[in-house]
Amino acid sequence: MAALGWLSYEFGITHQECASIKAYIPLMQLKLQEDFLKYFDQSGQLQKLQNMGHKYEKLLTKWQKRKEYGKPFRFPVDIDLKSLLELSGPQFLRLLLHEPLRATSVIHRVVHTSLASLLSVPDLQLEQVQVIIRLHSISSIPIYHPHVSGVGGIMLLNGILIAMTTPIKYSEISVNSPWAFVTAICSYLAVDLYPTSAFFPLKYGLILSIANQASNIPIAILAVGEDTSVASHLMNRACYLAHRHQTFSCPAVSGPIGGVARWDEKGYRWFEAGPLILAAPGVCYLGDWSKFKQRNLQSTILSALESGQVSFDTQGSGPVGPTLSAPTFPLRCAVWTYWSWASHSRKQADQAHFHTLVNVFGIPFVVDDKNETENVASQILAQAMDGSDKKEPIITNSELREYLAMIANQPVTISKEASQLIRGYFVASRRVRPNCLPVGAVSTIAALSEAHARLARRDTVLYADVVAVLYLYETAILKLFGQCYVSPPPFNSSYQSELPLPIQMHNRLEEFSSWIDNYVRSLAGSNFSYFNNEE
Template identity: 25%
Template sequence: MTHESMTTSGSAVDEEELQLLKEAALVYLDQTSQLPLIKQRCEEYIHNKENVSAGVFFFMLTVNPLQIEDPLNDVVLHNPKLAKKIFQQVCLTTIQCLSLLPGDIKSSQVIVNLKITHLPPFQSYHIHPLDLAACRFDSRYYQFNGIVISMTTPTEYSQVAKYRCPVSECVGATDNQYIRLHTAGAKETNTIRRDFHCVYCGSTLIEDVNCRVLGEKVVVEMIESTCFSPENQTCVARYNQSMSVFLRDTLMEDIQIGGSYTVIGMPVKQMTTNAKVSISFEANNIYKTQTPLFSSLAGEIPTSLSDLYRDRVCSPWSFSASLAYLFGADILPPGTFHKLKLIMLLSLVDSMDKTKDTEMADRLHIYVTGKDTLAIGRLLMYGASFVDRSIRHSAGLPLMATVNKDDHGTGACSIDGGSLLLAHEGICLLGDVARFKKDIIERLYHAMETRKLTIEIPKKYSDQSIQHLMMPVKCTVWAYGEKMANKSSVDVFAPLEPSKSSTSLLEECFSLTVSCSSSDRSKDDYAEQCLLHHTLRQAISDEDGDDQFQDAECLLDMQDLKQFLKHVSHIEVKLSVAAKRLIKGYFVASRRVRSSGVHGMPFPQAAVHTLSDLSKAHARLNMRQEVSEQDTVLAIMIYEEIVTERFGFSVLSVQPRPHFRDDNITAYIGPENDAYMQQFHMQLVRFCSSHAPDFDILEAEL
């Protein structure tokens, strides 16, 4: 231990203070049950004779400075080098006293890395990209909260290198005399060189290449979480608010482009060969940023929503229908695009569900078709603003990912995330997909079908060990396009030729393909008139909002609805036995009926998952913890309308209803709608009983 290490107060550490610090470190390791872990690690080295022969032993100790008393916590926070040496000495003493490793173990053979779990919640411990670029930092730990927008492929680096003096009579020729370790921010040339000299005889040292220990590293580009909002374009924020973070070995696990992470690390400043300053941020620990869950629902729901819920609680469908009627009323008139608004609400609740934080989780993707793409696009943009993160894809951003040469001198390539990856756990609004080329649509189809994005690494960037990477796609995708050609015909059993067009691929990869055009032209004309009237009225209204132009339906505040949706999305729901029975019965019966005859009609294989997600989302929207049969009835109604629009006929005689007239609100929200849904429920049960063989058996078991 050298006396050059200084405490944060600036005074040198004497032997007495050093001994007290060691005792405090030993007490902390004992209190956190890490001493047995040191013993376990030594046993692993003994069983692996190859590691013992290398003569270098790694130990990872977890340290929470907030749980350590002064003055040791001050040393850990502000003098990392001294803290590392203190814990190294404690670890070495433990090994020697308990004889955990064979032979005479020297201090240089024991390599201790401290994994810092927490930093004090003060602004002085947070670093910003601009502070890093301006060299406004000390040589200590800082914390950074950000989102990964790009990462390099893994490259090897030397963790440990062992050197010997070539003169056999020299003291430097003894084993484990010269061991070089990688330090934070150091380059490969700092560890592996040919100009090291023996301190005893001055001879040039020779590396024992058989004892070199290799590791892997990646460089991730991160931007601050605060500047990643729906209003910001990531291509703009990247160059102003980004910083490069070096991750090594185990820290690379589970790091995904688009993910939000908290990094604890140390900034390092070095001079390069061309007399320039090189700034790097070496990560000590990285973990996924935890978003605080909302507390109990009671007392947290906005008054406007709770009043509406109490007024509609007698009906299992009226509350959600009323929300859809009020949703986006200042964007599109109430009643127009009603079915789309309801589906968007269900998709929003589903996308906010944190239990879907798995690679293979299904999501309610929406593809909207219709003639008025401008109105549809405005409504989708409005809906996407309700989530914490939404990406509006544009021509300036890649959709998937791009691969470029890494400019950090690592010899690897950099993978820059596109819109699908950057919309991690949020909504990716693709816009009008009619402008996409067919190859892009095919890649989109594959990514959404497998829920993974395949990134090919060009040979000029590849070291032959990595040819492609798989990255999970964890976002809900919304898109729109021109209305599809009507597939219905006079003969409902007329054959439909299978198509491999771009339109059919889009229909297959999206969970819900919603048509905003009605078979009754008068309803579309009425919707267009309402939209025109709504636009003109907003254009001529007073800035202060004259009362004569205010709609009672526009009283639902956007912030209240956003808070409500976040609350209900955290409700844990489960499918009831009755709901499962109805979903299974509808799925089996639909596949049998639609596939019968000479020319069978396909029925989506993913229908069960989509119906389950729709049912759960509707239950959450109505603040129910169990999916009722009525929730499933609505989900099947929505799905049957979508299938009818796609294939041209309904096995349940359902007619799609994208809009409704203001003079007939009760038929869509009130008692008339309840009567219609109850009648559909009975018809659905009869349909399942007739065509699903196990449906009646399941019903009898309830």
């Protein structure tokens, strides 16, 4: 009966429909899950899971009342290979010996679904459940040996092997929230210079850009503000976290930003790559945007960002050889820059150029140090008094760089709910604020949402990932263009609170999620009235 209950919960079918389940679910996957569930039940571990689950359920209730985030549920699975063979047959045993990763995935799925069906926790996520597999009676089962070329499997090792990778280390502090873990990761950028809560939107954007460095759609970053020294410090620090980075600090020395195509005196054609090519896949850090104005490089950079193609300079290619057409290569790096600009500037040329930058870069990140002065000063004073500047940070730069490199190649897909929210937000915003949101915002928001999902170690972009990105957008729009009649609730830009930043951001995004849902429903029309099915 336990197996029937599990199948009913897992696949949403009645007990009567179990007889015809082969028509709806791949037989092999179902058979493997059934085999292990039979062993799991008859070995008494299903009852053990239920007992431990009730204790975990009480802890969840206590954590929710205190508005705390709990640890994941850990369950040790003891597998006696001889008993597994007797109770489940040879098929699952063969899978465990020859494809242990696939077998572990099946076990993880069975434990998670069994726990969710036995308890009154219907929204228990797979990531909240961790399994620890302990094998017994290995010596009596034929195994493969490591010296046999091209053969893998399980073998018996005498001793203890312990390893903790950076992803596992930080997964230990991952909490049951779609935003808290990403918030914690981003907040530690340049923590020796600024408090974790200071200039948080820009930190968030920079880390998201790096998390997307292996994608075909790089995320460009533009920071604006009256004082750009903070943006300079943060970008300088963040670019070293990328897989590769190039700094284009002096146009007069570095040459063309795309590269040069030329013929030499012997008639050979040469291509000299510029920073936009050499930085791939990573970051091309431009620094101050204003320095490119005199050499007319701004139009070259904007053209590369708009088209996604980098053009080589053919001027001065020499008289030898035929005339060179400008070759192009795909843009595979994120372009970062900052610009000293004030929203109250009355210069018409500055305003026009600002709107041009917004249309190309997307919504910029506003660096406003006026609200952060007290917060930064408090940290400097504390460091001077107790020497805290010498302390090792919780997350080091090398560990953060390793983590970003690992998740950058994670393939992700966008869920229907996330896609609906992106399109609904674009339609709603273009209706109420047509001059604020650029035309290319849909692809930029999608790329940022994919990066957020990667940072959270998910392979699917959820509704919550898009909410986090839209929060950054609305924060910037509010500072750049001011409030309108549909502006979200007031933002606490300094993030000053007694609660830790991850918890505060979770609470803030929960509130913002409700607002964005009503915002899109009211302005985008009935076509977007059903998208948030993940709640």
